[in-house]
Amino acid sequence: MKENTSPIYYADATPLLLAVDCIIFGFDRDSLKLLLFQRKVAPFQDEWSLIGSFVKQEESVLKAAERVLKTHTGLTNVFMEELGSYGEVERDPGARVISIAHYALMRLAEEYKQIDQTYKAQWFEFDQLPDLILDHHQMVQDALEKLRRKTRYRPIGFELLPEKFTIPQLRMLYEVIYQRPLDRRNFRKKILSMKILEKLEEKDKTSSRKGAFLYRFNPEKYQEMVKRGVDFVI
Amino acid sequence: MKENTSPIYYADATPLLLAVDCIIFGFDRDSLKLLLFQRKVAPFQDEWSLIGSFVKQEESVLKAAERVLKTHTGLTNVFMEELGSYGEVERDPGARVISIAHYALMRLAEEYKQIDQTYKAQWFEFDQLPDLILDHHQMVQDALEKLRRKTRYRPIGFELLPEKFTIPQLRMLYEVIYQRPLDRRNFRKKILSMKILEKLEEKDKTSSRKGAFLYRFNPEKYQEMVKRGVDFVI
DNA sequence: AAAGATAAGCGTTATTTTTACACTTCATAA
DNA sequence: TTATGAAGTGTAAAAATAACGCTTATCTTT
Structure with a gap:
């Protein structure tokens, strides 16, 4: 509706696909874990992957990430923060997709089984990660580095x-x-x-x-x- | 061409406009400065603004930011790093645009005049910033905070x-x-x-x-x- | 030519923070 | 009743930080 009454700006710009991906950390007694998912869509169907989604026209980037988290873990009120964008042209052979990665910290013990059973999801130890699609391994490494820095200077460890x-x-x-x-x-x-x-x-x-x-x-x-x-x- | 021979993935996703904006810091003897531009296009034409551009189909997000910097300052090899994304739905009344902000650090003295004369650009003291369009003031504040943190723990001050x-x-x-x-x-x-x-x-x-x-x-x-x-x- | 002025540079001491490590306490299992 | 093992307390040495006085180099002024 808005589009009809307002002048059309930026007509020469090309719209692109924009996604969010979530790096979900959990901590269980004595080990740090990562929540991974078996991808449901092509390309790379059934391979291990971070969970993500495209950003919709009528939702903010942050809301998109929160939606992804809620949909796949059932949880809201989880600590989440932007990690950064992944915007290489060829990063996804399926199409030109820019992804804005977010990392989340979860109190694991309480929700462990629930997630595992409801979705095709699994918690992995960091030294036993499977191969990941696209640049998701890079995202995980970057998130880990950020976690290490950030927990040192901010009280976010408690979130785990x-x-x-x-x-x-x-x-x-x-x-x-x-x-x-x-x-x-x-x-x-x-x-x-x-x-x-x-x-x-x-x-x-x-x-x-x-x-x-x-x-x-x-x-x-x-x-x-x-x-x-x-x-x-x- | 690729699109013609490959299967079409992600057909249900809505493409969005994606931009980059640059927060350009400079240091001149005893004061920190910010490079601002008079916007050339509607909406908000002629108002003060950070410099930015839409990300093109065939360039990475980083390349887009570097292109913007080069186009408007003539400089390459400038320290630049991603600040973060600004993805609220209503942030730009012109259209739904997500912007990925980048901050850059410039050796000011050498290039001061050149920039000033070639483009409708001006260096501002931080305590004398004009009103800025959209959420650009927020971007500047966030960039300043990041600069303060980052210069403390990383040797990037030298870039200024x-x-x-x-x-x-x-x-x-x-x-x-x-x-x-x-x-x-x-x-x-x-x-x-x-x-x-x-x-x-x-x-x-x-x-x-x-x-x-x-x-x-x-x-x-x-x-x-x-x-x-x-x-x-x- | 000498004196004065001023930022640059060097050094010392006090204070605080970090590191290393010994010892005591508590609650259970044997 | 005693042995066990992690939880919790204390103390001293070492390192890092903060506070501050003094000397040096060079130009300007007299």
């Missing part, structure tokens, strides 16, 4: 853990992401010194007789820290 | 300086970007301790009687530092 977690669990997460051991005692001191975690009364006893106290990330406290001019760094 | 520069000039650049004073002596020590600069015999005497030695950033030395596992941080 359940709401309540222990300090050792949090440390394990960072060890897996950074691929190197972190001193138990120094890690605890550092994270607690930021005063961005709430200590709960409950303990998690799944990994020791003694049990470890559960904590919760408190975004308000994080904001206060930022106001104080203190940087989040791990 | 002439090839040969003095330590005080480099410090001034960082002071302008961070908007806070840095201790002369500690700054010098820190940057020299990285051993990524080459000291030259020449002096620059434009800002003191004594004159300051000129240095040159050495990418090879920077790579060595990275290999040694040392982080670049200022």
